[in-house]
Amino acid sequence: MVDNKEKFAQLRKVIAEHKDEPGPLMPIMHAAQEIFGYLPMDVQIEIAESLGITLSEVYGVATFYSHFSLEPKGEHVISVCMGTACYVKGSQAVLDKLSDSLGIQPGGTTKDGKFTLLATRCLGACGLAPVLTVDEAVHGRVTPDEVPAILSIYED
């Protein structure tokens, strides 16, 4: 396990590589999210200070793009598609069932750090609506009744 000190060393290296390029903020933030898994406040401060920009600029970008996360994510990330095709095929009921089963709201992470639940835009697999992904795995034509079986795959 890489400790925080080492992660910050990696971050400083990335900052040094991009600092003098035009538009260094996005690549640095992408790399920071890769390194830390999310963008904690001390990481945002480090980025802002290194680039000589304000913290609110960094925070603004971090909150604008859904790719960036301000909270640590769980071991498994469940994304339920709320795009039109999935919505009309009942993805809300699937999302509600997951929310109930895990005891968290969309956007939340279970206390044991096992699962993060997200509601997302079209995942590009509308023919399989309603669709959810768990990490890289795609589950199609999901019904609320199938939720326990899907979760059990990832609960050891």
Ligand code: FES
């Ligand atoms: S609307 Fe859900 S995959 Fe496209």
